[in-house]
Amino acid sequence: MCLAVPGKVIQIDGDGELRMGRVDFSGVQRQACLAYVPEVQVGDYVLVHVGFAISRIDEEAAHETLAALKEMGELAELGPPPDTSATPAAGGSESS
């Protein structure tokens, strides 16, 4: 029930408690209440839960997280190869 999906704000209408917006989820667009993210502008990404944006995605923080992960991957490549016999199928990460 705590599922929240990131989407891009493409239109904003109204203000205060009635601030609503159109949010694009990879081509599927839905109305969402933007009252709780007053700082959000068109083009920002938000996390939407049951029709409400509960958080603006912080692009800088996302970038830093991904950069740290990339670095971890590069370091792993430099190190000894992992013991693949102990590693389950990489299918662990499907992209559905």
Place this chain on the structure above:
Amino acid sequence: MRHVDEYRDPEAVRAVADRIRETVTRPWTLMEVCGGQTHSILKFGLDELLPAGLSLVHGPGCPVCVTPLEMIDRAVAIASRPDVIFCSFGDMLRVPGSHTDLLKVKAGGGDVRIVYSPLDALRLARENPGRKVVFFAVGFETTAPANAMAVSRAAKEGLENFSVLVAHVLVPPALEALLSSEDVRIQGLLAPGHVCAVTGYRDYEPVAERHGVPIVVTGFEPLDLLEGALAAVTQLESGQARVENRYPRAVVREGNPAALRMIDDVFVVSDRSWRGVGEIPRSGYTLAPKYSRLDAAEVFDVGGIEVNEPEECQSGLVLQGRLRPSECPEFGTRCTPEHPLGATMVSTEGACAAYFHYGRARQDGSSARAEGTG
């Protein structure tokens, strides 16, 4: 999808899993609190990427699962009234009550409707002034701002035919209760990222300190979850126990101030009974007195409710991380998603449903899932 696909990259997943393997020197047990996290872990097979000594146990973070039986029975009684349009998130419809569930009420002619958002229920109230529209306000802190907004708007619009049946629960008091039990075996927690997007994580700091457990605010994608696990075992291996935010793209320490203001206006903290777990002090929300006119529990007198919990369902132990779904003798035999004994087999966030859908074997080694299904 942006902000999703990047966190499912197989190479990066393998790199973080390798780092976890390098970090862990002794057995540790972590609990992921949210049922959505449990489903991601099983769906993506993350549990199988972890080193043998690192166990993940599944937490109570499934609002549908912990909604007390008495509340389900009350919902059934209200939804059965001919003057009512009963609105609910879809997950609640198949949760077994003492005698029946909301889906059977609907099949029997009751006007039970699945809504995507509480604002949909509000719209139904505007469109049907001659009917009484009741919204089943279930959820954790993540959902509270949405449900609070529906209440606030209904009050401002003077919608007399709208009410809410509130069964809101709160995460930190439940963690406090879990960690205070005598035989606790949880050494670190992956805190629910979307709850924390609303509330922030200040309330988790005294819990981490009091119980000496690292608490890592964690997202829902495979890399988020592995990063959370890595942060937790890194703390454990170095003897630390603090709150760490590994979901900074969505969560700040203070949470969402506008959402918290709305919650404060509409709800008050109250004691709450958790299905399978029992009463936990100050672990839920109830409508603030000024909104009591909108409280469906007061609007509809459905008489005394006598609950009848099936004895064979062990969901309480599952919700506390004391029993793996696959260790339950009824799992996959008498209890399946088609014929659930309890809510943990119904909800898309229930641990039993996750084990079943993603083919985790029963403890005796046989598959719970029929061949060729799912």
